[in-house]
Amino acid sequence: MTVRKKISSILPNTAKAMTGGTPDPEVTGLCCDSRRVEAGHAFFALPGVQSDGRRFIADALQRGAQAVVAEHPVDLPEGIAGFVVSNGREAMAHAAALFYDDPTAGLPVVGVTGTNGKTTVTYLLESILKAAGFRPAVLGTINYRLGDTCLPAPHTTPESTDLIKTLAQFRQEGADSLVMEVSSHALAQHRADGVHFTVGVFTNLTSEHLDYHGDMASYFASKKRLFHLLPEAEGHAVVNIDDPYGRQLAEEIEGTLTCGRREGAAVTPESVTLTLDGINGRIRTPAGTFELQSGLLGEFNLENLLCAVAAGIALDLPIEIIEKGIRQAPGVPGRLERIENSKGAVILVDYAHTGDALEKVLSTVCRLNPRRLLVVFGCGGDRDKSKRPAMAAVAIRHADLAIITTDNPRSEDPATIISEIETGCREAGGRSLSREELSGLDKGYFIEHDRRRAIDLAVSLLQPGDLLLVAGKGHEDYQIIGSERLHFDDREQVRRSLAEQEVSG
Ligand SMILES: CC(=O)N[C@H]1[C@@H](OP(=O)(O)OP(=O)(O)OC[C@H]2O[C@@H](n3ccc(=O)[nH]c3=O)[C@H](O)[C@@H]2O)O[C@H](CO)[C@@H](O)[C@@H]1O[C@H](C)C(=O)N[C@@H](C)C(=O)N[C@H](CCC(=O)O)C(=O)O
Numbered sequence: 108m109t110v111r112k113k114i115s116s117i118l119p120n121t122a123k124a125m126t127g128g129t130p131d132p133e134v135t136g137l138c139c140d141s142r143r144v145e146a147g148h149a150f151f152a153l154p155g156v157q158s159d160g161r162r163f164i165a166d167a168l169q170r171g172a173q174a175v176v177a178e179h180p181v182d183l184p185e186g187i188a189g190f191v192v193s194n195g196r197e198a199m200a201h202a203a204a205l206f207y208d209d210p211t212a213g214l215p216v217v218g219v220t221g222t223n224g225k226t227t228v229t230y231l232l233e234s235i236l237k238a239a240g241f242r243p244a245v246l247g248t249i250n251y252r253l254g255d256t257c258l259p260a261p262h263t264t265p266e267s268t269d270l271i272k273t274l275a276q277f278r279q280e281g282a283d284s285l286v287m288e289v290s291s292h293a294l295a296q297h298r299a300d301g302v303h304f305t306v307g308v309f310t311n312l313t314s315e316h317l318d319y320h321g322d323m324a325s326y327f328a329s330k331k332r333l334f335h336l337l338p339e340a341e342g343h344a345v346v347n348i349d350d351p352y353g354r355q356l357a358e359e360i361e362g363t364l365t366c367g368r369r370e371g372a373a374v375t376p377e378s379v380t381l382t383l384d385g386i387n388g389r390i391r392t393p394a395g396t397f398e399l400q401s402g403l404l405g406e407f408n409l410e411n412l413l414c415a416v417a418a419g420i421a422l423d424l425p426i427e428i429i430e431k432g433i434r435q436a437p438g439v440p441g442r443l444e445r446i447e448n449s450k451g452a453v454i455l456v457d458y459a460h461t462g463d464a465l466e467k468v469l470s471t472v473c474r475l476n477p478r479r480l481l482v483v484f485g486c487g488g489d490r491d492k493s494k495r496p497a498m499a500a501v502a503i504r505h506a507d508l509a510i511i512t513t514d515n516p517r518s519e520d521p522a523t524i525i526s527e528i529e530t531g532c533r534e535a536g537g538r539s540l541s542r543e544e545l546s547g548l549d550k551g552y553f554i555e556h557d558r559r560r561a562i563d564l565a566v567s568l569l570q571p572g573d574l575l576l577v578a579g580k581g582h583e584d585y586q587i588i589g590s591e592r593l594h595f596d597d598r599e600q601v602r603r604s605l606a607e608q609e610v611s612g
Pocket residue numbers: 139140141142153154155156157158159160161163248261262263264265266290291292293319
């Protein structure tokens with residue numbers, strides 16, 4: 108896709124040229140990372156958490172940038188265009204939309220935000236849109252996809268320039284609708300400001316990403332930004348009012364389409380049964396009632412289903428189509444994904460990496476009344492540390508045996524992360540078990556730093572009737588240790604442990 112546009116034509120009217128005689132070149136791309144600048148690009152020198160993009164202007168120019176956009180004037184060599192804008196990230200998002208001819212204009216576009224459930228809701232909505240005959244693009248944690256095209260997802264919500272460029276490519280390839288996860292980081296950083304959302308969905312808000320947002324109030328404020336990007340008329344905001352923050356949001360936004368089990372929700376179950384095979388029952392909506400049939404498990408997934416149904420209603424889709432889309436929806440990779448085995452045990456790989464998600468998932472699987480409930484988990488490094496004691500407490504409360512291990516330590520020492528989890532286990536009354544005690548029925552925790560060996564150990568302990576949940580990495584096919592990204596897939600490892608133990612046993 109070759110595009111050239113005059114830099115002044117894609118910046119806000121309020122952008123000020125840095126000098127009187129600043130040139131106005133046609134630029135060939137937009138970029139805020141000097142390491143990715145190509146000849147002819149405009150470089151947005153943005154303030155960041157780690158450093159300031161202005162430090163990298165020289166690097167960007169050396170790679171051929173022809174224009175620089177910053178929030179404060181900077182000295183530039185002659186012949187290089189320079190513009191000052193008041194909010195660099197916001198200006199960059201809108202510039203990207205103009206540069207790539209506004210790829211979401213006129214399309215049905217659903218943005219899904221909330222701490223947990225976003226990926227699940229996007230899968231459900233993708234299926235609903237397909238049932239309605241659409242060809243949706245879907246962007247989120249697992250990948251960025253359209254039909255058979257599947258791009259890797261370095262972020263849940265990419266940087267605005269990458270986002271709009273990908274959407275322009277998908278539009279060219281025939282996308283006629285879009286469903287995307289909109290993370291709180293993305294909302295705080297204006298990554299999705301160049302997207303025309305028609306429907307916004309709020310799933311829930313629980314403790315997460317406080318390393319970045321500071322506190323729950325500012326985390327909530329970031330999530331709320333999605334709803335400021337919606338058209339003002341009624342029925343564009345879909346909010347789960349089973350969640351306390353959802354109730355607050357629904358009160359703040361007039362004309363919200365509410366969903367949940369709570370009295371007063373517009374999209375609500377009339378009668379549903381949750382079993383080990385899924386969720387079935389009648390759902391009432393403002394457009395009529397219908398029979399819901401889904402293979403998803405647990406109350407939390409009922410909330411996700413209601414969010415997806417309500418978003419379908421907000422898109423004006425017929426309820427028969429919504430019903431069909433939900434019925435046909437595939438399972439979500441790495442979300443309560445079941446691994447077949449011949450041990451007579453249930454083995455599930457799940458992406459629970461917050462206290463609330465682990466609580467919801469473990470309390471759901473507890474209802475299966477396993478002989479013994481085992482959980483293997485760790486916590487990510489360079490991320491919200493308060494998740495460590497929170498996940499530990501939940502694991503100790505629900506599991507018979509918690510095997511604490513390494514997740515993605517990133518730049519942190521894995522042993523430090525594990526010791527913070529262990530402190531949480533002890534504070535929650537958990538007992539450290541010796542290796543000899545592991546095959547008995549004593550309750551407690553055990554530490555195995557190596558994730559491969561932790562999974563191996565858990566699998567070796569399984570007896571008929573047991574349930575093992577391997578949590579935290581779900582669909583991920585890597586482990587980030589230091590600056591290395593090594594191949595690692597919990598599902599693969601469980602299968603490998605099963606196969607090896609079958610051979611040796
Ligand atoms: C905390 C966070 O979101 N940080 C994002 C932010 O980085 P930053 O503010 O720290 O940037 P910085 O390192 O200070 O640098 C400032 C500027 O200089 C630029 N730079 C930097 C170095 C260089 O050599 N040249 C250069 O031009 C940077 O691109 C940046 O524009 O802006 C960068 C550029 O867009 C992002 O890549 C970066 O994502 C980091 C890598 C990240 O890990 N983000 C995660 C936490 C994230 O965004 N997660 C969400 C949520 C996931 C979920 O809950 O589902 C996601 O949407 O994926």
